[in-house]
Amino acid sequence: MAPERTIVVGGGLAGLSAGHTLLERGKSVLLLDKKPALGGNSVKASSGINGAETEAQRALEIDDTVQAFYTDTFASAGSDLARPALITALTSNSAAAIAWLTDTFGVDLSVVSRLGGHAAPRTHRDKSGAPGWAITSALMKKLTALAEAENPRVEIIKSARVVRLLEDGGAVVGVEYELLAGDIVSARGDVILATGGYAADSSPTGLLAQHRPELLALPTTNADHATGDGLLLATAVSAGTCDLDQVQVHPTGFVDPANPDAKTKFLAAEALRGAGGLLLDAHGKRFVKEVERRDVVTAAMQKAEGPVRLVLGARAAGEVKKHCDFYVSKGLMKRYADAAAFAEDVGIPLESILAAFAGYGAVGDPFSSNSSDSVNTPPAPYTATEPLHVAIITPVVHYTMGGLTVDASARVLSSKPTNTDTPLPIPGLYAAGEVIGGVHGRNRLAGSSLLEAVVFGRIAGGAGEV
Incomplete structure (x- = not known):
């Protein structure tokens, strides 16, 4: 029997982390990206990736704890918007995420600095000074090599824009995507959305215009792909959203x-x-x-x-x-x-x-x-x-903290009301990276975007297993 296939939408660090994790678990992967090249905004990240109680910190005799990282993240998010379960997932898996990057992909993350809002040095980067590229390119190269190997379990299709999520009985069972020539193709399987945020959506009817119109006049650091595609796809199948007015303006x-x-x-x-x-x-x-x-x-x-x-x-x-x-x-x-x-x-x-x-x-x-x-x-x-x-x-305009509502298992939650007022997960639909909301509340700490991509990409790829 052929291994079960999961569809990953988005080829930035979150999607790549999900894809590699699925392969580690013996799954088959179809990775779709609407751009002609993988990497997304992840390749441009320049400060590093956070981690508490890591080997690099121990080597440098840095005194830090997961609890301190949690406390800093909670304070940054604001008590009214902080979501303890998501912050716990982010911070408690941070050391494992960095170990995975260093041990599995050989990424150098030996330089550790202390950035704004952190009580200790915990932002890791390589000696080249381009941590986003170092991390993301390592995962890209390995996944591409696996896709080009004999009898691959991963297929990568670029310039493939997902236009619809397929449903059956309230569950997401696949996608429809459009190729460059205009052909519409269907694919079946569970779906992980890793499509990024909406910080480059300056259209008059876009998400920024709806939720933060005063920011439309500001420049952005985002590439033109960051237009909230995953949010639109998921809300069309009744996914919930949160914190869409929380947009980080980088100084x-x-x-x-x-x-x-x-x-x-x-x-x-x-x-x-x-x-x-x-x-x-x-x-x-x-x-x-x-x-x-x-x-x-x-x-x-x-x-x-x-x-x-x-x-x-x-x-x-x-x-x-x-x-x-x-x-x-x-x-x-x-x-x-x-x-x-x-x-x-x-x-x-x-x-x-x-x-x-x-x-x-x-x-x-x-x-x-x-x-x-x-x-x-x-x-x-x-x-x-x-x-x-x-x-x-x-x-x-740098980062959008708002996005799809998810639980700590990276399952996308429905906006449909329930008898208990507790939103239920949409079967077959997961999300990771900037497309999700609620992890950072009012403000994202420096170094936590790459971490969010890896941690929740890994959780999504593990079907909720850390």
Whole structure:
């Protein structure tokens, strides 16, 4: 008998994690992606993946616990929107998720940093400075190799847009998808939706327009595929949704001097601030703790007089050298020989910049932080004579916390009322990654998007088994 086949919709990290997990369990997989290449937004993630009580933390003698990670995530979500079961699933499986990536796919996640909203260093990345690509490409390459092997149990079809979920007796039993030539094809099996969020949906009738119209004017970091397809497919079969008005505006998107009005912007990784980068307003003054939660930093930036600049001194830039080299090569970041050269170029009084440098990490610093990419080191000192890396930044629509309602087993829940007021799962339908809602509440912590993709992808691929 042929192994049971599951249909995975979406080829980002959540879909890839689900696909590999299904194969590990002896299942057969059909993976569909509407774009001509796999990877989604996952390949662009630049800060890392969170994990508590990991081998890398132990090697670096970092004191952290799953409970502390849970507490930070709960606080970030807000007590009114935090969902303990989903947060528990995310945090308690974090170390296993990282071990799976390192042991099964050979991904280097040995660099650990502390980012905004975290009580301890727990955001893991590789030494290349491109953790999203390192993780996602490793899973892509292995799944592609398995699909090209003799008698494969996985089939990958790209440029295949799912247009409908098939139902039978209230259960989801397959999909219809449209190929590039316009042909409509049916496939049968359980379905895992891993289609991403809706942060690139700027259409006048789209989800952002319906729930957060004031954000339509902001640029986004999302690729054009992030238009909420999975939400529309699932709600058409009576799936429930939650928190659709909860959209994360990331504080630091690069303003490209060559195209300052571009709607899509490149993300300035939170790792830059975690390494000791400073935020300066138009007058060269700091105005917020740089590694505060994203929502807090964004709110402060929107009140500050711009342009707001991200400034990294020699030690901070050294911590994230490959990031900086890449951004400089793209024209998004500029190098200066020293503070005087920076001040002269941008028209800020040198004394203002030096005052900001002198106050960083000093006694009484109102924006003090002990965070750095180098574990257990104080903030990087800034001097008048060291070279600087500088970029103009702006808030960007980055991530949608809302999505499909799921339980801790990644089962999509129905919106239909029940006698007990407890929503029931829709048989045959699972979801993982940014398409699901409720995991992050009001605010997602840096490093938890890749984690959500892996953890819930693994849970969905294991039919609820962790």
